[in-house]
Amino acid sequence: MNLVISLERIHEAHRAGVGGKGYALAMMAQEGLVVPKAVCITTEAYNEYVDLTGIRGQILLELQRKSFDDMRWEEVWDVSLRIRHLFMNTDIPNTIKGELEDGLEAIASTSPVSVRSSAPGEDSVKTSFAGLHESYVNLKGRDRILEHIRLVWASLWSDRALLYRRELGLDLDRSAMAVVVQEMVFGDRSGIVFGKSPVDDSQAVIESVYGLNQGLVDGTIEPDRWELDRSTGEIISHLPVVRERSLEPAPEGTRVREISSALRSKAPLGRKEIREIFEISQTMERLFGAPQDVEWTFRKGALYALQSRPITSPSVSEDDQRPWYLSLQQSFQNLKSLKKKIESELIPAMEAEAKNLAQRELKGLSDHQLADEVNHRVKVHERWLEDYRRYCIPFAHGMRLFGQIYTDRVRPKDPFEFMNLLVGTAMVSTLRNQVLEDLAARIRQDQALFRSLKEHKLEACDPEFKEAFDRLIIQYGDTTWGAERFAQSAERILKLLLEMASRPPKDPPTGFKGKKRLEERFFSAFTDDEMEYAEEILDIARASYRLRDDDNTYLGKIEGQLQNALSEAKNRLKGRSDVDNPSMPPEEVVKALKGRHGILKKEAPVKEIVATNTDFRMQARQLIGQPAGPGVAVGKARIILNASDLFSVKSGEILVCDAIDPNMTFVVPLVSGIVERRGGMLIHGAIIAREYGIPCVTGVADVTSLVETGDLVTVDGHLGIIIIAKDGRQSIPSKSRDGDKETGH
Amino acid sequence: LERIEEYKNDLEGLFETQPLAVLATHGAGQPYTNLVAFVAGKDLKVLYFATSRGTRKFANLSADSRVSMLMDNRSNRVSDFREAMAVTATGRAIEIEGEEREEVKKAYLVKHPHLADFISSPSCALIKIQVESYYMVTRFQKVIEIHVRL
Numbered sequence: 001m002n003l004v005i006s007l008e009r010i011h012e013a014h015r016a017g018v019g020g021k022g023y024a025l026a027m028m029a030q031e032g033l034v035v036p037k038a039v040c041i042t043t044e045a046y047n048e049y050v051d052l053t054g055i056r057g058q059i060l061l062e063l064q065r066k067s068f069d070d071m072r073w074e075e076v077w078d079v080s081l082r083i084r085h086l087f088m089n090t091d092i093p094n095t096i097k098g099e100l101e102d103g104l105e106a107i108a109s110t111s112p113v114s115v116r117s118s119a120p121g122e123d124s125v126k127t128s129f130a131g132l133h134e135s136y137v138n139l140k141g142r143d144r145i146l147e148h149i150r151l152v153w154a155s156l157w158s159d160r161a162l163l164y165r166r167e168l169g170l171d172l173d174r175s176a177m178a179v180v181v182q183e184m185v186f187g188d189r190s191g192i193v194f195g196k197s198p199v200d201d202s203q204a205v206i207e208s209v210y211g212l213n214q215g216l217v218d219g220t221i222e223p224d225r226w227e228l229d230r231s232t233g234e235i236i237s238h239l240p241v242v243r244e245r246s247l248e249p250a251p252e253g254t255r256v257r258e259i260s261s262a263l264r265s266k267a268p269l270g271r272k273e274i275r276e277i278f279e280i281s282q283t284m285e286r287l288f289g290a291p292q293d294v295e296w297t298f299r300k301g302a303l304y305a306l307q308s309r310p311i312t313s314p315s316v317s318e319d320d321q322r323p324w325y326l327s328l329q330q331s332f333q334n335l336k337s338l339k340k341k342i343e344s345e346l347i348p349a350m351e352a353e354a355k356n357l358a359q360r361e362l363k364g365l366s367d368h369q370l371a372d373e374v375n376h377r378v379k380v381h382e383r384w385l386e387d388y389r390r391y392c393i394p395f396a397h398g399m400r401l402f403g404q405i406y407t408d409r410v411r412p413k414d415p416f417e418f419m420n421l422l423v424g425t426a427m428v429s430t431l432r433n434q435v436l437e438d439l440a441a442r443i444r445q446d447q448a449l450f451r452s453l454k455e456h457k458l459e460a461c462d463p464e465f466k467e468a469f470d471r472l473i474i475q476y477g478d479t480t481w482g483a484e485r486f487a488q489s490a491e492r493i494l495k496l497l498l499e500m501a502s503r504p505p506k507d508p509p510t511g512f513k514g515k516k517r518l519e520e521r522f523f524s525a526f527t528d529d530e531m532e533y534a535e536e537i538l539d540i541a542r543a544s545y546r547l548r549d550d551d552n553t554y555l556g557k558i559e560g561q562l563q564n565a566l567s568e569a570k571n572r573l574k575g576r577s578d579v580d581n582p583s584m585p586p587e588e589v590v591k592a593l594k595g596r597h598g599i600l601k602k603e604a605p606v607k608e609i610v611a612t613n614t615d616f617r618m619q620a621r622q623l624i625g626q627p628a629g630p631g632v633a634v635g636k637a638r639i640i641l642n643a644s645d646l647f648s649v650k651s652g653e654i655l656v657c658d659a660i661d662p663n664m665t666f667v668v669p670l671v672s673g674i675v676e677r678r679g680g681m682l683i684h685g686a687i688i689a690r691e692y693g694i695p696c697v698t699g700v701a702d703v704t705s706l707v708e709t710g711d712l713v714t715v716d717g718h719l720g721i722i723i724i725a726k727d728g729r730q731s732i733p734s735k736s737r738d739g740d741k742e743t744g745h
Numbered sequence: 746l747e748r749i750e751e752y753k754n755d756l757e758g759l760f761e762t763q764p765l766a767v768l769a770t771h772g773a774g775q776p777y778t779n780l781v782a783f784v785a786g787k788d789l790k791v792l793y794f795a796t797s798r799g800t801r802k803f804a805n806l807s808a809d810s811r812v813s814m815l816m817d818n819r820s821n822r823v824s825d826f827r828e829a830m831a832v833t834a835t836g837r838a839i840e841i842e843g844e845e846r847e848e849v850k851k852a853y854l855v856k857h858p859h860l861a862d863f864i865s866s867p868s869c870a871l872i873k874i875q876v877e878s879y880y881m882v883t884r885f886q887k888v889i890e891i892h893v894r895l
Contacts, residue, residue, distance in 0.1 A: 057823035057826075060823055060824060060826060060827055061826050061827075061885070063827065064826055064827030064828075064884050064885060066884070173824070614894070615790070615893065615894050616749055616753065616789075616891055616892065616893060616894065617891070617892045617894060618749040618889060618890070618891050619889070619890045619892070620888070620889055620890070621880065621888040621889065621890045622887060622888035623888075624884055624885075624887050719886075721886050
């Protein structure tokens with residue numbers, strides 16, 4: 001097959017090679033419909049590129065780290081980011097470049113074009129890849145076009161595409177991507193028509209915005225909406241929106257503009273145009289034999305069909321997870337409003353809620369009242385948890401969007417370089433750790449204080465220290481992780497402080513040292529016009545990064561209040577032998593307090609099944625995760641299964657845990673490396689490790705059962721592996737750690 | 746939780762499907778490797794291979810019985826980095842004779858029927874490796890050790 005085919009020459013045999021979008025456009029053009037001039041870059045070109053450059057093998061290596069089914073979406077994102085980086089930094093080899101350039105000549109010598117994904121298999125009603133892959137509009141010049149073809153190829157491996165294909169069980173090894181390069185039509189009004197409404201079989205739906213279509217497709221601009229009778233094309237209803245903005249061509253790409261007041265009060269389409277669009281949808285349905293979703297645009301009164309694809313059948317879309325995968329991608333506009341909502345509404349409200357709950361005296365309540373209070377706190381906590389899922393988790397995409405923009409503009413060697421611009425932004429947990437560090441410094445300097453604390457005589461020691469200590473408890477005491485409160489026992493915190501005092505003082509994390517320089521590099525990649533946008537997106541990314549940690553801290557405070565009520569209740573129930581059960585769920589506690597409980601047996605602690613086989617002994621030697629914080633550290637492992645493990649951490653140890661909650665991160669300044677079962681670059685463990693410059697590997701399956709406290713562990717944060725030595729032998733010679741962290745063990 | 750039984754199943758599967766292994770011995774400190782046709786004992790505690798007594802490897806083994814043997818299922822394609830498994834066994838080698846030799850010979854010929862003449866030759870030694878440890882590598886970098894209690 002040729003690497004490039006023009007629309008007129010495409011026929012049935014090319015279907016798989018030009019992808020769903022390309023094939024549909026060819027059919028439309030050959031039918032005599034008005035479509036922009038276009039050529040297809042076939043999957044053959046993709047295959048040649050990944051084979052000639054070795055990228056095919058590198059993708060395989062990226063995907064082999066762990067079973068794809070075991071990856072969380074955050075890990076999938078990291079993999080996808082690294083793969084995108086490969087495509088971005090690998091030129092198209094000359095052997096195929098010539099043929100691509102010749103093929104593009106027909107369309108792209110002077111006029112601007114769009115470069116669109118055209119995935120094979122998309123033309124089936126069972127699978128819709130809509131929105132999963134990238135498309136780029138308004139590009140000029142051969143080099144820019146070729147570069148964006150590579151980016152469209154890379155989007156075959158975008159996180160949402162990977163997740164979706166995993167769900168469909170598609171063979172990743174055989175995936176390939178075709179690309180449509182289409183002459184730009186700068187429409188003044190654009191939109192989508194659904195030949196059949198996904199929610200009502202008897203209707204068709206038209207959505208329309210001013211300006212270019214991309215704004216509607218990516219959710220930046222809200223459309224006017226019309227519901228039509230599918231059999232007659234009559235308008236059933238019109239749902240107008242507040243029209244404020246439109247997407248317009250920029251020198252390259254697009255930009256959002258305010259629209260004039262005249263347009264604000266006028267719907268983008270008239271009756272006659274709605275009719276015309278409806279008819280196009282009917283023509284397409286006849287042409288392709290199934291209801292279509294058609295993107296169109298009006299330029300100076302002429303209607304162009306930009307693309308057409310079948311509407312995914314509703315029976316499939318019922319449990320279709322695609323909308324959720326798509327929600328992982330938030331537009332710049334959405335992120336801006338999320339930021340405002342979280343910072344000015346949610347966080348202050350969460351703080352006020354926790355404070356309000358803390359003021360209620362629990363001791364004086366009757367059992368009945370206490371039961372009601374527990375119920376109330378459960379509900380309050382659930383409500384905030386829901387808000388957290390709804391607003392705070394999607395906002396984490398702020399970092400990702402920034403990461404992509406940074407990487408596209410700055411072209412760094414390290415795909416995660418953008419993270420360096422985010423660290424050191426005063427997270428709550430870093431502030432708490434600084435308070436701890438200050439208290440430890442006092443102990444370190446004052447022998448008498450050290451001795452009296454060792455003898456548990458907090459009351460007898462320096463009143464100034466006592467006061468500072470109490471302030472710590474008041475401010476951070478109620479933060480929780482699991483069922484544990486930070487200040488559950490003052491003794492534990494003192495133990496932690498004594499351990500901190502017994503090692504040399506540590507500088508507070510200052511973030512990445514070359515941050516200023518990187519910041520300049522980032523901003524210099526934008527024109528003066530774009531500067532405001534660049535500043536905003538960096539601001540969003542920093543807030544997103546900080547909040548990833550902070551929102552959990554605030555939620556943890558509310559949860560702490562629930563735990564307070566629960567522990568008061570459990571104290572009261574202690575001794576009532578039939579209900580004395582420390583792991584009793586809240587609803588049972590409430591029943592017991594009200595005297596309406598059934599007989600509850602104490603649960604026997606679940607015993608871990610340990611791999612035993614009389615004649616064989618298994619041990620892990622080297623485990624794979626994801627590189628999440630650069631550097632190499634060697635130290636004794638400390639497995640964290642409960643709070644007492646956490647408070648037993650010794651200076652220089654390697655923290656090994658299932659998942660780090662921000663409220664657990666007070667031990668981070670003590671440890672020399674972090675290993676986490678949960679994976680990803682955007683998780684708390686990875687974020688705080690980067691903040692403190694500690695080597696970190698995340699996403700190591702079963703790590704807390706395969707490593708034991710006391711094992712000597714090497715954390716290789718460059719390669720994302722850990723090496724375990726049961727017999728205490730150092731696993732790598734110190735020579736190979738030159739330039740990395742020197743840590744004792 | 747990773748189970749030792751699963752790993753043992755993987756070992757059994759590999760040993761059944763792979764006819765050849767790389768045997769490492771040493772002569773006066775110089776490492777030396779060979780391809781050998783092998784068969785595994787049912788309990789996974791022993792591996793067997795055959796060699797003529799005139800070979801360099803036999804001489805090496807006579808001087809020092811410590812050996813290492815590598816078995817893998819690579820296909821020499823990039824996908825090996827994701828799919829292939831390599832197992833290194835370490836232990837001690839001894840030549841077996843008499844009834845034990847006859848028993849093992851049967852199992853050996855089930856796996857390698859074309860080596861009937863070779864193994865029946867009076868000059869051919871049947872060697873047993875008493876395995877002390879297995880080092881299993883999967884996914885390019887994941888390493889699990891299985892130690893045999895002696």
